Amino acid sequence: MSEVLVKVENVSKKFSKDFKKSLWYGVKDMSSALFTNQSNQNILRPSEFWAVKDVSFELRRGECLGLIGHNGAGKSTLLKILNGLIRPDEGKITMNGRVGALIELGAGFNPILTGRENIYNNGSVLGFSKKEIDAKLETIIEFSEIGEFIDAPVRNYSSGMKVRLGFAVAAQMEPDILIIDEVLAVGDMNFKLKCLRTIDELLKTTAVIFVSHAMPQISRLCNKIILMDHGSCLYNGNDVSHAIDVYYSKLANNGLQLDLKNEHAELLSISIGNTNDQESIPQIKRLEDLVINLECKVKKEYANPICILSIFDNEQKPIGTLINTNGLKSNISHYDDVYNFYKSKVTISRINLSKGIYSITFLVTEALMFKPLFRVQGVQDFQILSKIDLYPPVEFEGDWE
Numbered sequence: 331m332s333e334v335l336v337k338v339e340n341v342s343k344k345f346s347k348d349f350k351k352s353l354w355y356g357v358k359d360m361s362s363a364l365f366t367n368q369s370n371q372n373i374l375r376p377s378e379f380w381a382v383k384d385v386s387f388e389l390r391r392g393e394c395l396g397l398i399g400h401n402g403a404g405k406s407t408l409l410k411i412l413n414g415l416i417r418p419d420e421g422k423i424t425m426n427g428r429v430g431a432l433i434e435l436g437a438g439f440n441p442i443l444t445g446r447e448n449i450y451n452n453g454s455v456l457g458f459s460k461k462e463i464d465a466k467l468e469t470i471i472e473f474s475e476i477g478e479f480i481d482a483p484v485r486n487y488s489s490g491m492k493v494r495l496g497f498a499v500a501a502q503m504e505p506d507i508l509i510i511d512e513v514l515a516v517g518d519m520n521f522k523l524k525c526l527r528t529i530d531e532l533l534k535t536t537a538v539i540f541v542s543h544a545m546p547q548i549s550r551l552c553n554k555i556i557l558m559d560h561g562s563c564l565y566n567g568n569d570v571s572h573a574i575d576v577y578y579s580k581l582a583n584n585g586l587q588l589d590l591k592n593e594h595a596e597l598l599s600i601s602i603g604n605t606n607d608q609e610s611i612p613q614i615k616r617l618e619d620l621v622i623n624l625e626c627k628v629k630k631e632y633a634n635p636i637c638i639l640s641i642f643d644n645e646q647k648p649i650g651t652l653i654n655t656n657g658l659k660s661n662i663s664h665y666d667d668v669y670n671f672y673k674s675k676v677t678i679s680r681i682n683l684s685k686g687i688y689s690i691t692f693l694v695t696e697a698l699m700f701k702p703l704f705r706v707q708g709v710q711d712f713q714i715l716s717k718i719d720l721y722p723p724v725e726f727e728g729d730w731e
């Protein structure tokens with residue numbers, strides 16, 4: 331088995347929500363460290379919270395650890411601790427080897443120096459001699475695709491250019507350990523693909539720690555995963571697929587207050603019919619039938635309203651649409667003076683979406699003119715479970731001959 335390059339033992343870090351208090355605690359901590367043996371490190375004082383709590387893991391050459399979790403879960407703080415930018419309050423970190431890091435946009439760059447000068451700066455911080463950096467300079471500049479801007483000060487770079495240069499330096503300097511935060515999200519599609527391919531290549535000889543909100547990237551690259559929640563590890567292990575399922579199920583926007591009516595229509599209820607009611611979000615296995623039940627009322631003046639259900643992925647990209655082209659009229663359950671009430675059940679057989687969270691948008695249009703009457707975005711979420719991690723949302727069924 332290859333050597334352990336990163337060893338993290340019970341690392342914790344607390345912050346204060348109140349800036350003045352945090353300054354005061356800092357002064358108190360310094361004086362108690364100087365004059366007494368007392369330490370406040372493992373207790374929380376008013377307004378303090380654990381940004382990272384009791385995190386442990388080991389990473390070997392050739393392994394890639396994915397750090398996932400909602401905004402504010404503590405991922406970047408953990409990366410900064412690993413990169414030595416923040417000191418942990420508790421725990422121990424052992425890093426064996428050269429660390430290349432791309433953490434905060436522009437961090438590690440001196441804004442008044444040019445890109446070229448920054449490459450020399452960063453290279454020397456990583457322990458390379460001028461001669462070694464000279465030898466790598468052209469590869470870095472070429473990889474970053476920054477062109478003649480390499481001799482402009484970094485403060486004039488766009489965010490994408492900073493990421494390009496940062497990644498080029500971190501990746502081309504042959505790190506033993508590579509730490510990459512969400513910053514890759516800033517790069518354009520081509521550069522992102524280039525970075526992912528480079529990480530694939532580096533993984534043969536490097537230990538990679540990778541933060542992302544893009545689960546396809548995580549499942550493609552990582553063989554270890556930590557799901558963070560309020561600083562703690564909700565999952566820490568090798569089952570990347572399971573951790574992604576748990577992450578997705580926590581992501582559902584069940585608490586969202588939606589306006590379910592307007593002057594034309596009202597959505598009375600919508601539910602996924604074939605799932606376990608115990609779950610906070612309906613879960614359906616890939617290739618099972620997806621059954622959607624809905625009840626709505628529409629003003630009688632619209633005699634044959636059409637219902638359209640659209641499915642979006644968790645990045646709000648449209649995936650597909652179901653159109654009730656025959657209209658709702660055959661689904662009238664009852665009526666009053668003003669409204670017709672409709673009750674429908676629609677089944678999508680063998681839903682072949684890949685694993686993830688999806689949401690349904692409900693739309694009623696007026697039949698003849700196709701005029702939208704009423705729309706509710708993201709009215710019902712559901713989760714697709716699958717053992718297979720597919721990147722594209724839909725798998726086509728084809729006959730292979």
Ligand SMILES: Nc1ncnc2c1ncn2[C@@H]1O[C@H](COP(=O)(O)OP(=O)(O)OP(=O)(O)O)[C@@H](O)[C@H]1O
Pocket residue numbers: 345346347381399400401402403404405406407408512
């Ligand atoms: N220097 C700081 N002082 C006080 N609180 C901080 C500091 N840095 C981070 N925090 C807080 O610590 C928590 C964890 O932040 P962190 O940036 O690590 O989250 P994250 O998981 O990386 O989130 P995101 O996905 O949004 O990048 C947040 O509540 C954040 O507000």
